[in-house]
Amino acid sequence: MSDLATPYHALAAAQAEIAAGDPIMAGQHLIRSLTAHGHTAEVYDLLSQLVLAAHADGVAALNASDPVTAEAAFRRAIAIHPYDPQAYRDLTALYFAQHRQADLSTIGESPYTADLYGNDVQPVVGVEQGLVIIKNAISAEAVARLRIGLTPNPDFLPTAFLSDTGEKVIGVDERERKAQMAELFHVAGFVNGTIRRLFEQFAQPVYNVWPDYWEWPVCLHYEAGGHYLPHADADHPDSTGEWQRVQDRDLSLLIYLNDEFEGGDLVFVNQGLQFRPSPGTAVIFPSDHRFVHGVVPVRSGVRQSIVTWMKAEGTVQLHGSPNLRVPRFAYRPR
Secondary structure, eight states: OOTTSSHHHHHHHHHHHHHTTOHHHHHHHHHHHHHHHOOOHHHHHHHHHHHHHHHHHHHHHHHTTOHHHHHHHHHHHHHHOTTOHHHHHHHHHHHHHTTOGGGGGGSSSOGGGGGGGTSSSOOEEEEETTEEEEETSSOHHHHHHHHTTTSSOTTOEEOEEEOTTSOEEEOOOTTTEEOEEEOOGGGHHHHHHHHHHHIIIIIHHHHOOOEEEEEOOEEEEEOTTOEEEEEOSSEEEOTTSOEEEOSOOSEEEEEEOOOOEEEOOEEETTTTEEEOOOTTOEEEEEOSGGGOEEEOOEEEEOEEEEEEEEEETTSOOOSOOOSSEEEGGGGOOO
């Protein structure tokens, strides 16, 4: 009988692999069960225990000043559970601490695989009131690749934001924004290769800027009732109502992954624009208060999009770089 016959067969197979000293194979049994049968508490709990044990080994190695063993432990956690974001956060933080930004391309897939999915479509580019709207920015195959791990992923988190000091803060006032996020580490090379291409192919000719870095991309996941009130990505009004730059963001990029939802239109207040996202469409626009925008409530279904924010070369940096950022040189062309 297959180890996928029931979650309990998967548990038994995983426990046998653990007893044999192979937690990676145990994790594969559990992941296949979650994919086939959905979330089962016992299966997910055992998977979490395996990942947490690898994470603890990595932290212990770091405390012992042994980054080689730490990296191996974090990579073991990824091998056990390819969709778990914490191991990717750990590994990325380790790379940045060692100034190994170029090694980010080894997380997930090579960034150059993005090019394999983008050459079979003809983008339709429009510039409207300062926004760059690219239909067919990525192919249907690329959209499907980027969505891998999102639908069955039990690890969506409350949306987070970067504080004025550059620290990530979890949780927002749901009257302002109601959404969840996933950090896309399992397709890091692919998604960042796509972002590099979109910035260089479409943003640079219009805005005449090159990326210094962009913040680590996330998938925003809006279920029924999900929304985002109008806001600016880089600016925030002070106590007198004057706009102040509080984030080191010059351009914003959205990539839309699906259309199986009602509502959820993207609205630009000052431009009087409202449009319904479609899969494979990308939107690039300046992050300042001229481009106040929001998401109207989703009435049904699930709305998924990828978002990141780019700081341009040569602009004044007010705050320290975000801990999770992608320097453009990490994805230099071959």
